[in-house]
Amino acid sequence: MWNFISIFAQYTKIRAMIKENFIKLYENSFRENWDLPCYTDYGEDVNYTYGEVAREIAQLHLLFKHCSIRRGEKIAIIGKNNSRWCIAYMATITYGAIVVPILQDFNPNDVHHIVNHSESVFLFTSDTIWETLEEERLSGLRAVFSLTDFRCLHQRDGETVQKFLKHINEEMQQTYPNGFQKEDIQYTTLGNEKVMLLNYTSGTTGFSKGVMLTANNLAGNVTFGIRTELLKKGDKVLSFLPLAHAYGCAFDFLTATAVGTHVTLLGKVPSPKIIMKAFEEVKPNLIITVPLVIEKIYKNVIQPLISKKGMKWALSIPLLDNQIYGQIRKKLIEALGGRFKEIIIGGAAMNPEVEEFFQKIKFPFTIGYGMTECGPLISYAPWNEFVRTSSGKILDIMEARIYKENPESETGEIQVRGENVMAGYYKNPEATAEVFTEDGWLRTGDLGTMDGNGNIFIRGRSKTMILSSSGQNIFPEEIEARLNNMPFILESLVIERHKKLVALVYADYESLESLGLNHAEHLKTIMDENLKSLNNSVAAYEKVSEIQLYPTEFEKTPKKSIKRYLYNSIVEK
Structure with missing residues (x-):
């Protein structure tokens, strides 16, 4: 059954085309x-x-x-x-x-x-x-x-x-x-209807999807930046x-x-x-960044400061805490050039602890949401209107709805349409048909909720894509495809653990035994070589930190695809 929460743009109706060429x-x-x-x-x-x-x-x-x-x-x-x-x-x-x-x-x-x-x-x-x-x-x-x-x-x-x-x-x-x-x-x-840009979400044959962005999609993003005076x-x-x-x-x-x-x-x-x-040196007026940069500043500069015994005591005293937070905010703004009106963070999930602290000190930051298929912006709110734990408000040239397969579910898939939505994937009608609903909404693959003001709250990802801490898109199937072609590997599953990639591997024990190699040291040597070979063939942000042997085959759906959600929370024994 379909159950939609649909939020339409507050300021203007969705237009057929951005007027500026x-x-x-x-x-x-x-x-x-x-x-x-x-x-x-x-x-x-x-x-x-x-x-x-x-x-x-x-x-x-x-x-x-x-x-x-x-x-x-x-x-x-x-x-x-x-x-x-x-x-x-x-x-x-x-x-x-x-x-x-x-x-x-x-x-x-x-x-x-x-x-x-x-x-x-x-x-x-x-x-x-x-x-x-x-x-x-x-x-x-x-x-x-x-x-x-x-x-x-x-x-x-x-x-x-x-x-x-x-x-x-x-x-x-x-x-x-x-x-x-x-x-x-x-x-x-x-005209703005013409395709202007092909942006590939991945490089590997079989996984490539060249996102076709029109002049209108790009104009939608740029003119939004102009009229909001970013x-x-x-x-x-x-x-x-x-x-x-x-x-x-x-x-x-x-x-x-x-x-x-x-x-x-x-x-x-x-x-x-x-x-x-x-x-x-540059003293920028606006800072566009990913969480990694801000989180490193918090971890290296702010956390040691507020963790000191004397500082903890001072922060527990009313009024004094606000003065200290004000000083921290001032120093942080000066360290980042001192001229920016806000920092826009996007590309990956923000650490909740960091987000909470920055709101506490009234630091001028906001979190936006987007995807390559929208060139990229879907939602944004200026820092003084930003709602904590949200990803901003649906743009005035876009609309969004939440699709729930089960009406009782707390979350559903975020689906969008509007000026910024791509024309499709280049030379890939199958993938294009798959990513759009029958009534023309783009499936983002992200799970979330939306409030009555159009603020989006992302709760998880229905897609398998992993976002690295620096905002790079990682597609585990691509890495697994490479791994599965390597010696003595029957199947693999790449997961994220402590912001690093780990490969769970079910080894080909039968072949190992036939060669008399079923010893722990042999298997470790083989997998170390596989890991080295894998990391030489992928991008820097796709490198796997370790191969962890899994004792049995992975549980699968009737379609024989691995039930990924069963393994995402596996921790090292």
């Missing part, structure tokens, strides 16, 4: 913010104004035109966050091509697969990543470009890319004889989440560039030491 947002921004700083590579002498970015885009457009790149063709980008990553992305979408951002954490096999599956014709990549790829396995690519300086790293036989790039300045002079001016910024005219002209942001992820991309990059914000790109692993120094 996505590409025109950037055409206008580059003109209006011509002299303002646009992109800076942190710690490097690389700075671009909006006008300089527009000129770089114009040069790439001349290259695309020379190569007869057609609207709707795919251009892939993989590498660390830097200015040229952003310029390549902007040049692609403003030309009318489809951008395919790839996480630099993916291993080479996964990169090969995504480039081929997406049918990308150009690839922009860091030099180090290109060295790990095999050009003969990327036969569809016409050319490869460096994210260091846009030089051509590889061109297919018969292409004239390298020759053209040698004379790019002359081409610019001929095209713009009076020099490139803001009046020369004229981008393609494409960022404004002249603001500063520090971009440290991977731009190949929908979350960081939508706000640190796309919204920022649309309004005239100065984006500093960290371009390195955001360890607490590095990121705190960067916050102090």
